[in-house]
Amino acid sequence: MTPEPEPGLEDLLRDLAPQVLGVVVRRSGDFAAAEDAVQEALLAAALHWPAGGVPDSPRGWLIQAALRRLTDQVRSDQARRRREAGAAAEPPAGGASDRDDTLLLLFMCCHPALTPASAITLTMRAVGGLTTAQIANAFLVPEATMAQRISRAKQRVKASAVPLRMPAAGDEWAPRLRSVLHVLYLIFSEGSTSSVGPQLHRVELSSEAIRLARLVHELLPEDGEVAGLLALMLLTDARRPARSGPGGELIPLADQDRSLWDQRLIAEGVALLARALARGAVGEYQLQAAVAALHDQAARVQDTDWPQILATYRLLERMTGNPMVALNRAIATAMVHGPAAGLDLLDALDEPLAGHYRLDAVRAHLLEMAGDAAAAAEHYRVAASRTTSVPEWNYLTLKAARLRRGQPSTAQPSTGPASTGPPS
Amino acid sequence: MTKFLLLQNYEGGDGCTVPMSDWAPQDIQAHIDFQIALNKELAAAGELVDAQGLAGPELAKRVISDGTAAPVVTDGPFPEAKELVAGYRMVDVESEGRAIEIAALASAAPGPGGVPIQQPIEVRQIMSAPRSDL
Numbered sequence: 001m002t003p004e005p006e007p008g009l010e011d012l013l014r015d016l017a018p019q020v021l022g023v024v025v026r027r028s029g030d031f032a033a034a035e036d037a038v039q040e041a042l043l044a045a046a047l048h049w050p051a052g053g054v055p056d057s058p059r060g061w062l063i064q065a066a067l068r069r070l071t072d073q074v075r076s077d078q079a080r081r082r083r084e085a086g087a088a089a090e091p092p093a094g095g096a097s098d099r100d101d102t103l104l105l106l107f108m109c110c111h112p113a114l115t116p117a118s119a120i121t122l123t124m125r126a127v128g129g130l131t132t133a134q135i136a137n138a139f140l141v142p143e144a145t146m147a148q149r150i151s152r153a154k155q156r157v158k159a160s161a162v163p164l165r166m167p168a169a170g171d172e173w174a175p176r177l178r179s180v181l182h183v184l185y186l187i188f189s190e191g192s193t194s195s196v197g198p199q200l201h202r203v204e205l206s207s208e209a210i211r212l213a214r215l216v217h218e219l220l221p222e223d224g225e226v227a228g229l230l231a232l233m234l235l236t237d238a239r240r241p242a243r244s245g246p247g248g249e250l251i252p253l254a255d256q257d258r259s260l261w262d263q264r265l266i267a268e269g270v271a272l273l274a275r276a277l278a279r280g281a282v283g284e285y286q287l288q289a290a291v292a293a294l295h296d297q298a299a300r301v302q303d304t305d306w307p308q309i310l311a312t313y314r315l316l317e318r319m320t321g322n323p324m325v326a327l328n329r330a331i332a333t334a335m336v337h338g339p340a341a342g343l344d345l346l347d348a349l350d351e352p353l354a355g356h357y358r359l360d361a362v363r364a365h366l367l368e369m370a371g372d373a374a375a376a377a378e379h380y381r382v383a384a385s386r387t388t389s390v391p392e393w394n395y396l397t398l399k400a401a402r403l404r405r406g407q408p409s410t411a412q413p414s415t416g417p418a419s420t421g422p423p424s
Numbered sequence: 425m426t427k428f429l430l431l432q433n434y435e436g437g438d439g440c441t442v443p444m445s446d447w448a449p450q451d452i453q454a455h456i457d458f459q460i461a462l463n464k465e466l467a468a469a470g471e472l473v474d475a476q477g478l479a480g481p482e483l484a485k486r487v488i489s490d491g492t493a494a495p496v497v498t499d500g501p502f503p504e505a506k507e508l509v510a511g512y513r514m515v516d517v518e519s520e521g522r523a524i525e526i527a528a529l530a531s532a533a534p535g536p537g538g539v540p541i542q543q544p545i546e547v548r549q550i551m552s553a554p555r556s557d558l
Contacts, residue, residue, distance in 0.1 A: 247460050381445050385480040393477070394456050401449040 009049060012058060013042050017129025018215075020062040022101020025164060028070055031108065032154040035126060037073065041065035042129070099219050102127065104164055106216065110180040111162040118153035119183045120190075125150060128212055138205050139190070177220075181229050181285065184213050188233050206237055217272075227276035228286030234269035235292035238262040250391040254301045266296045287316040291328075306335040323352035327362055339369035357386035361396060368403065377403035427473060427550040428523040430513045430530060434481070434506045437542030440535035447536050454534050462529060466515060471526070473514035481505040514550070523547050 017038065024034040041062045055061040109122040124130050124138075136146035167176040191205030213230040220226050242256035273289045290312050298304040310332035317325045326349055334342025343366050346359065353359040364379035377400045384396035436442070444452060466472035484500030502508070513530070517523050527545040535541035 247457060249456075384445075385482045388479040388483065390477055394452075397445065398449050398452055400445060401447060401452050404446070405448060 009046065009054070012054070013045055014129035016059050016062055017042060018102040018105050018127045019059060020066060021126055022105050023063050024066045024070065025105070026101065027067065029164075031157055031164065033070060033073060034066070035154065037066040037069040038062070039125075039131070040069050043131075100166065102215065103219055104166060106180050107167055107176055108157065108162055108164050110176075110183040111157075111160075112175070112179045113160040113162055114153065114156055116183065116186055117149065118156055119179075120187055121146065121150050122153050122157070123183055123212065124187065124208065127215070128208060130208070138208070177223070177225070180216065181225060184209050184216070185229060185285075187212070188236075206233070206240070209233060210237060222279070224276040224279050224281045225283040225285050227272050228283060228289050231269040231273040231276065232285050232289035232292055234265045234272070235289055235296050238265035238269065238296055244391065248391055250395040252395075253295060258299065258301075261296065266293075269293060270297070282315075284316065284320055287312055287319070291316075304335075306332055310336050323349055324358070327353065327358060330366070331362060334366050334369060339366045342366045343370065355386065357383045357392070357396075360386060364396075364399070368399075373403045373406065377401075425516045425518065426520070426523075427514060427516045427552070428520070429548045429550055430515065430523070430527050431546040431548060432510050432512070432530065432543055433508055433546075434510050435544060437531065437535075437540075437544060439539050440541035440543075442536060451534070451536050451538070454538060458533050462533075463513075466513070466526065471515045471517050471522075473516050475511075475513040477511040478509060481508050484508060520547075520549070523549075 020041070021034060021038045024038055025031050028034045044065055045058070045062060049055075049058075105126050106123065109126050110119045114122070121135060124135050125132070130138075132147050132150060133143050135150075136143040139146065141149075167173050188206050188209035191207070191209060210230070210233045213226070213233055217223075217226050217230045238261050239253070239256065241262065242258065242260040243251060245251055269289065270293050273286060273293055276286050277290070291309055294305050294309050294312070310329065313325060313329035313332050316322075317329055326345070330342045330345040330349070333345055343363070346363050346366070349359055360379045360383035364376045364383060367376035367379060380396050380400035380403065384393050384400065387393050387396060444455070447455075463472060463475045466475075481501035484502065486498040486500070486502065487495050488498075489495035500508075513526070515523060515526055517526070524547060527547050531543050531545045532540035533543065
C-alpha cells in the first residue's frame with residue numbers, strides 16, 4: 001500500500017521528485033530504471049521521514065537512495081562503474097541544474113513521438129511526482145491498468161529513442177514547448193470532466209495541471225505562451241465553484257452566481273496575462289486567456305464586453321483556423337450583431353464540425369435568442385443525443401423540454417455549456 | 425458479497441410510453457434527481473461499485489470482423505434502438521435478494537407526473553473465480 005504522507009511532507013517530496021529524477025536519469029542514462037528507483041526512494045522517504053525526521057539535505061538523501069537502488073537493480077559491470085563514479089561526486093545543490101533537470105524531463109515526457117496518454121501519465125509521474133495509485137485514482141481507472149500504461153509509456157520512450165536533451169534554441173524549441181503546453185492543457189481539461197460518486201482525497205487534475213504550469217512558468221518566466229496557459233487555467237478554474245450546482249448539474253456562464261468566482265485567482269490570472277501581452281509575441285493561449293479574463297471581469301453578465309471578445313476570437317481564428325474557435329466567434333457575433341448574424345456564420349461550420357454536439361447546441365442557443373422556440377428545442381434535443389457528458393445531456397435535455405413547453409428558460413440567454421471551447 | 429450488473433435499456437416501462445424528450449421539464453429534473461439520490465444512497469451503503477450512463481444510440485457503432493478482412497463497422501442508431509443498453513449500475517451486495525430490491529427501486533424511477541415508469545431492469549450476476557473449497 002502507498003503510505004499517505006502528511007501534506008507538508010508530500011509537497012516537499014513532490015517538489016523534489018523531478019529534480020531528483022533529473023539527476024538520476026542523467027547519471028544512469030536509463031529513464032525507465034531511474035524512474036523506478038526514484039519512486040522507491042520517494043516511498044522510503046514517505047515511510048521513514050515522519051518518524052526519523054527530514055534529513056538536512058532531503059534532495060541529496062533521495063538522490064543517494066535512488067542511486068543505491070539502481071545499483072542494486074542492475075548488476076552489469078559497466079553500468080555499476082558509471083553509477084559509482086557518479087555517486088562519488090556530491091550532487092550540486094539548487095541553482096541552474098535543478099531548473100535544467102526539470103525542463104529536460106518535461107521535454108522528454110511530452111515528446112511528440114509519444115501518444116498523448118503516454119505523455120500525460122509520464123508527466124504526472126516523473127515531473128508531478130505522483131504515485132501510480134494517485135494517477136489511477138485521478139483518471140478513475142484501476143491501479144493495475146495505470147501501472148501497465150506507465151510501463152508501456154516507458155517502453156515507448158526507450159523504443160522511440162526520445163533523446164534526453166534540451167531542444168535547440170530556434171526552430172526546434174517552439175514546437176517542442178508547444179507539445180509540453182498541449183499536454184498540460186490536456187491534463188487541465190480532463191480535470192473539468194465530472195464523475196460518479198464521492199472522490200475523497202482524489203487528486204484534482206485541474207489543480208495538478210495548474211501546479212505543473214506554475215512550475216513551467218517559474219522555469220521559463222519570459223515565455224508569453226507559458227504565462228498565457230497558466231493564466232488561462234487560473235481564469236477558468238476561478239469559475240469552478242459556480243460551474244455546477246449541488247447535484248452536479250451544469251450551470252452555464254450566463255447563469256452562474258458570480259459572487260462564487262475566486263477573485264484571487266482572477267486577479268492573479270489577469271496580472272499574468274497583462275505582463276505576457278505587454279511583452280508582445282501574442283499566441284493562442286494568451287488569446288484564450290484574454291477571452292476568459294473578459295468574462296471573469298464582468299461583474300454582471302450584461303456587463304460582458306462582447307465586442308472585445310469578438311475581436312479576440314477573430315484574431316484567434318486567423319491564427320489557428322480552428323473551427324471550434326469559429327463556433328465561439330459565431331456566439332460572440334450573435335451577442336454583438338444579433339442572432340441572425342451568428343446563425344449565418346454557423347452554415348460554414350456544418351462540414352468541419354459535422355456531428356459535433358457543440359454545433360447543435362450553439363445553433364439551438366442562437367435560434368432561441370432569435371425567438372424560434374420550436375427549432376431551438378429540436379436542435380437542443382439533437383445536441384443532447386450527441387453529447388458524451390452526463391451533466392451536458394441533462395442540461396440540453398432540460399433546455400429542449402422547457403422550450404417545448406413554452407417556459408422561459410433563463411433570465412439571460414446562455415452562451416452554451418462551455419463558452420470558451422478548448423484550443424486545438 | 426456478490427456482484428451484480430443492473431442493466432437498463434431504452435425501453436419505456438408500463439408506467440411510461442412517452443420518450444423522455446417529451447416529458448415536462450420538472451419531470452425530467454425529478455427523474456435526474458432520483459437517479460443521483462439512488463447512487464448516493466448505494467454508495468453510502470457501501471454497495472455501489474460503478475454507475476454509468478452510456479452515450480446515445482446516435483453515437484453507437486456495431487463492429488463485425490472475420491479476423492482477416494477489414495472489419496464491417498455499422499453506424500447507429502440501429503432499428504432496434506430500444507434494446508440497446510442505456511446505462512448500468514454495478515452493485516456488490518449480500519444476496520441476490522438485495523440486488524433485486526435495488527433493481528425494484530430503479531424500476532420505480534419517477535416519470536411524467538411523478539408516476540413510476542416501471543422500466544424493466546435486468547439483474548445479471550457477475551461470474552467470479554471458483555471458491556477455494558470447490
